[in-house]
Every structure is written in structure tokens, then in C-alpha cells.
Amino acid sequence: MSKRWLFGGLMLALVAAAPIFSLAPAAHARPEMRAGDDTPKMVELVMTDGRVIKAQILSETATEYRVLAFLMEGFPAVETTYRKSAVQEVRALEADAADSADTAPATKTNDDAKKNTSNAKDADKAAQIILTRVDGEIGFDFSPTPLRKFFTLVDETFNDLDERGDVVTDHRKDHIVIFYFNTQTYEAGGIDGLFSIMDIKEILQDEMKKGRRIVFWVERAVNGAAVLPMMSPEIFFTDNGDMLVTKDLDKFGQGGDDVVIEKQISLRLGHAEGFPILGGYTDVGPQIVRAMLRSPYEFWYKKVGGKVIAINDPPPPDDIENWIQLSDDGKGENQDKLGEDDNLFVIGNDRLWLDAARAYDLGIAKAICNTTDDIAFHLGVGRNYKLMLEDGGAEVFQRWSRELDRALRQISQGGNGRPRGELWKQFDKAGELNGIQAQLGRRKNSLEKIVGILRKYQEVFDPEGQTIAQLNVQIELLRQQIMQANAQN
């Protein structure tokens, strides 16, 4: 075994700490917008709708404020305009709020600030970028319904579709959607999470087919989320960015015959390899995916004439010095050794861990970028771009997450650290009511409400409809009991 990276403890802690439904940024450092000394003072805009927005007022007219708004911690500031009628109060902040925020280098953000200010001069020609964070869990927070709504918002914002619903040719390059990825699929599922991203893949594929430019900016992408960005020909990493899979397919399942387990592994590899092929990484993508997913697949590469050649077996001994090995077969002496605390998630080199430097060297990442300016430069729009939407459209996903959270507070049956939902509590307490009809009626009513919520969010909570079917039977039973009770009275 060669080098090991013991960052697993940190990773586990981050994953564990991340609220399932929250799209709020994670706590660790990331590039973000901060104000420099030469920029206007920070204020708080108290909006009439109750929001309080930290901002720098860049200019003002009789009716509007033009501001650099710091809408979310960890998110680039956005130049936008608020009607004065929507602002209840402007409060000066004692200290520069952004300075107390996080640890990103100020130089980068000063650049951003200047850029945003200067954009106004040639706004008509500016490229338009929607930059949205994807945190939380793919398939739950980031799922088909909010994603479709998001792209509707994107279309409305860019207003660039032709009569067939395709992006007009003139704007296929300069209207850009960037997904900033700090996300995973269900951790315990390992790469099986890719089955929960198939619908999302199709939506993104449809958008790309209609000419929408979709870019992934990866801070962390785990399990199914690790292969999803590979469907785009444009992937960027932050300097601490990485893609990884938390479970070795070679340790698939428990029990079963070897040949059937091989089949299960093979079909998963087949599905996963399709993602980088979709993104055009045909020379290295399938090899990368195999090495990420399964330990016996080694990863070796070399460059010939600038082109990367990758293989999953050791190269011929007489040529081995020309190859770089990133993962071994994990067998015998090569097996990564777990530490004393084997609960730690340990990344060794039994499987390929795709960090930013490797992704760039292998041609998966087009560049390593820590600021919006960086990525805009590498996207070919230079500094002449405009960030669209106050929050990059994140509200669509946040609203969905909130809805799911609210729904779960109603319908959760309890367990796994989640309290029993309100509707189930009502169901449980029905026995306290006077009269059998009232008790049965309350129970039936609770179940009907639960079914209603399940139907609304069926894609997440009950995609196969089995729970709904079971509850319908219970409702039928209660209905009959009520009829019987009524007849007896």
C-alpha cells in the first residue's frame, strides 16, 4: 500500500452534521464574496416582507437602491436592485459584517466586487450566470420536482427560448447555469445512490439537449453525486474539491453466490460508466469510474501527446516507469489499513479518490476555481458577466426542503431520531375522545391527511405507492367500523 489520506474523520463529521433538508452552506471554508476596505459600508436592508439583507449600497435613485447583496453566507454576493418601496429600513452596521464571516481570501472577493460594479457599464453584453448551490441530499432535497421548477425559473430569467423551446443559438454560450456541488446521495447506499439520480440525469439531459449550458462546480460530490457531474463536459473543482464513493463495490451485499454478486457489481458499473461517456470523457471516464467504485480495478495513466491514456490493470513491466498509479488492487499488502478506530471513513488508494489536482490532470476538471471570477474566466466570459437571481435559484430547492421537512413533521412514524409526526400523534390520541365514532373518525381523518401528504410528495416518500395502498386499507377498515358504530347507535 502506498500513501493514505486520513481525512475521513472530518468528512464523516461534516456529513453527520449536515442537516438532511437544509440547503444552507456547510461550515467549512469555501470561496465567497467579502467586502474590501475600498468598498461601500455594509448595511442591513430591512425589507417589507420581513427579510433582512446584508448589502452594500452602490448607488441610489429616487425609487431604487442598487446594491451588492450578501444573501447567503458562503455564497458570492449578487448585484441587484431593490425598489425603495420594498425596503422598510436601512440600518448601518457597526462592523463590516462580511469581514467577520469566513476565511476566504479577501483579494478574490475584491475582484468580484469590482467586477460587479463594473458590469453595469456593459450590462447589455454581459454573460448571464445563474449560480446555485446544491447541498443536502440528492434525490431528497435536490429531486425532480424542484429541479423542474428551477429550470422553469431559469428559462424565465434568461428569457432565451425560441418557439420550439430551445435556447436560441446566440445565448447558448453566454447564458450559463452553474451547480455548485457540495452534496451526496444517501450515504449508506454507496454507489447505489446512482439509481436515485436517474430522473435528475434525464432532466439535466433534456436541458442540455435544448441547448442549456450546464456547468458543475465541485466542492464535494459523494456516491451517486460523484458521477452526476460527469454527464457535463464542463466540470470545475474548488481547490479542496473532490469526488468519491464511500463503499467498495467489491464488498457488495451480504451473502449470495459469487457469480450473482458479480452480476450486481457489473450492472452498477455499466450504469455508472454511462455518466462520463455522456459528458464526453470517453477515454478516461469509464476507467476512472471503475477505479472509484471497485478496489480490484487499479488506476494507471500516462499522457501521450497531451492525451490521457488510462487503464485499470498494471501496465507492461517494460513501460511501467511511464505510468502514474493512483490506485492499487487493494489486495494483500496493498490493502488499506484501517486505523484503531475503524469507524473512521478512510480513503486510501484501494479505490480512486478524485481530488481537484487529479481531476484536472486527468482532464475531468477544466480548471480549479475558487471564485466566481475564476470560473467565469474559464467559461470564456471573462469578467463581463452578471449573476442572475438573488439566490441563484436556491430558494426553489430550499422551499422544497422546507416543504419536505414540514411534511415529515406531520407524517413521520417516528424512529431514527425523528419524532413521531403530528398527524400520527393525533391518531394515537384519538382514544382520548368521547365516543367511539369520534375516535374512529379522528383516526380516519388523520390517515386521510397522511395519505394526502404522501401523494403530494410521493416521488420522495412513497414512489411505489405501497404505503399509500396500505393506509387506504386501514382507512377502509375505519370507514367500515364507523358505519358499524353508526348502525349500532
Added chain:
Amino acid sequence: MRNALSRMNRLFAIVATLALVALAATPALADKVHTKDGRVLEGEIVRESSSFVTIRVKVGDEEKDITLFMSEVASVERTADEAPAPKTEPAKADPKPAKPQAVAAPSNNKPAEQPKARSSSAGATKIAFITLGDTKNGKDMVGPYVYADAIRSSLKILDELPEDQKPEIVVLWVDSGGGALVELEPLNRLVQYEMKPKYRTVAWIRSAISAAAMTSWPCEEIIMMTNAPIGACTAWSGNLQKMDGPALGELLKHMREVSRWGKKDPLIMQAMQVCEPDFPRNDLSADIDEHGNVTWYDGPEGQYMVCKKTDILTFNSIDAVKFGLAKGIADTKDEVAALLGCKEWIEVGPEANDFQVRFRDNLKLSETKLGELLQKINIALQFAQGAQTEQERNAQVGRALNYLRQMRAMVRKSPSLEFYEQWTKERFDAMEEQIKANRAR
């Protein structure tokens, strides 16, 4: 089961005929509704909202109003909207037929020029597309969902099309994660003996795992979608228990025969089915000459190691093309047509695919509802048995019979359930007798 299918056939034949008559009987200037499945309804739009459009079409001497949800509609043309559609307007299922495709796939596997679908059939190759399975919506299991009798019904719809509308090519668009091996032989024989003699039959793979890959195997032409897998054909049951003994021997023998039908080296399928240590098998390797011809080796001596003897083979699209299993990669119908060498093409027989879609939808609904209805029957019978009055008892029995009727209706629309879930007429009859026995005397 076959009676039920015949009834459905007739229904769809009537629908198809109505659509065709509507096309033929339309005046030169008329409103047109282009549906997403490729049909064009011509007549007068009599009602319209954001969610639906109703068009009055002429069928023989009669006028008929057809209402379509906007989700089914690709576009609407009105007489007043300037000139009628140009003759070259495509009539294919893709709602945006004329757009350039932007697919990030290796260009060397894609046809350089894509033909455009046409609405006029003169000179254009006629192609029918039939979807087999739908993984996205969980309607993909070979057996219940990819069902030979149902496909035969789609085929019958094509067979009954007027000569000038019959397809020359039938593309089976496969999207399944596998299923019941018992359906495999009927499916293979259907393709080999009923489809291939009449139509150039092509498999277009969105996902073909296990029994789905084996279903595609008799097709001599396979086309992959960019991110499609094909393979992983190991037979198993229960808790990942392998198929073994004579049953496996028969299956391997059958697939060797099917490989011959599909003009494929049997070593490929063998590597998809078995591996060491459970079964003796050699490495699978291959040479590729300068013309792209592939020579397979039952051992490691080839230039390329395709599948080690300890692995089960699943091809991605790139390797499927590289090793000659597939003739190319296509993500749109236009690209498929180009790979098949069609300079111009027209989609025909969308009703054949409509049948599959409806068949799958009905089955999915039935799968969920049958269990629910069965339990509701049990509840009704329990209450019948505890009823205080004859009237109440008979009411409950009536309720149970009503649920049973709903179950029968569902199975009529989803005949594969007769075999795969044993929802046979005899079983229903017995249940009915049992329910009726609870009536008050």
C-alpha cells in the same frame, strides 16, 4: 388472456383507423394539432384552454370531437396562423424534430449527417418504434411489463396498417433492468420468427440489463444510447442464489442459439452470464483489425482483455461499439435512422407503441391496487360475518363483489398478471363463489 388482448387490439385498431381517416379526410386548409407521438389531427379547433385543446375532425360522414391534454400536444397550427405547414414538416414522435441535436457523445460513433423525418412517405424509409420497458417509472420488468403477448399485439397493429404505411424497420427501444427468464424464450422466438421475417428489426438500447439484454440478442443490429449499458445476464433467484445444474445448461444452450440468430459470437453472452469461481470460464479477449473487424478469443491471447474470467460482462456504449456488438450510438430517432442508413425516414405506426405504453400504465396501476382491493374484500367479508342484520350482511357482500369486479377489470387490462401473479379467471371465479357464500340465506 388472448381474448382480452384481441379486444384491446380491436380498440387500438379502431383508434388507429380513426386517426388515419381523420388525416385523409381533412380539407386542405384546416387547423392542425401535432401530437407528441407523431400524429397530426386536422380539423377545426372548437375549444381550447391552457391545459387542453379540442379539435373537431371528420371521420367519414361524421364529425368527431377529440380532446387532447396539452401535455400530449407538440404544437398547434391554426388556419388563421398564416400558411399551412410546409410539406417537409416532420411527423415523427419527437416533438422537436427539426432541431439540431446537442449530444455530448463521441463524434466518431455518431452519424455525421442526420436525416430528417418527413411527413410525406414517398421515398422515405418507414420506421416504427416500440418501447420495451420504462425504467424511469418502474415499468420495466421483463415478463410482466416486457411481455411477448403484448408485443405481439403491437406487432399485429403494424401488420394491419395499410401497405403504404407499414414499416420497413421496427426499432425495439429497450429500457429494462431485467426480469423473468420464463419470458425469455417467447420473446426471443417472437423477434426471430415473427418480427425478423417481416421487418428489419433493430434493438435500440437505453438500458438492457440481464433478461433485457437477452431479449435484444436476436436482433442483428443493436444501437446504443450514449449512457446505455448492456449485459449482466447472470440468472439468479431468491437471496442472490445462482441458477445452476440442468436449468443453467439449458439457458446457456438457448443463448448460444440466440447468439447465432443475432449473428454474435456466443462467447460474449457467455461472459455476460457466468464467471469463475462458480463456473469454469476463460478470460474473454479480442483483436480488432484495421477495418474494425473483431476476432474473439476464449482466453487472454487477444490484444484487448474484454472481460476477465472472474468478472461478469456489461458493455458501456463505447465498448459495445468498439467490439462490434453495436453498430453505433444514437440518442435521437434521427440519429438512429442515420445509423440505419436512411437518408429520409418517416415514423409510422405510433399506435403500436401507444399500446405498449398503455399496457405498462395499466399494469403499474394494477400492481398497486390489486393488493389493496384484495384487503378491502377481506375487510368487507369480516364485517359481513359480524353483521347484525341480513341487509347489512348482504351490503357487505355486495361491496366485496364490487371490489372483485374492479380486480377482474384490472387484470383484463393487464393480462400478464394472469401468469405472473396467478390472477386467473379460475381464481377469480373461485373467489366470487366464496364471497357469494357469505350472503344471507
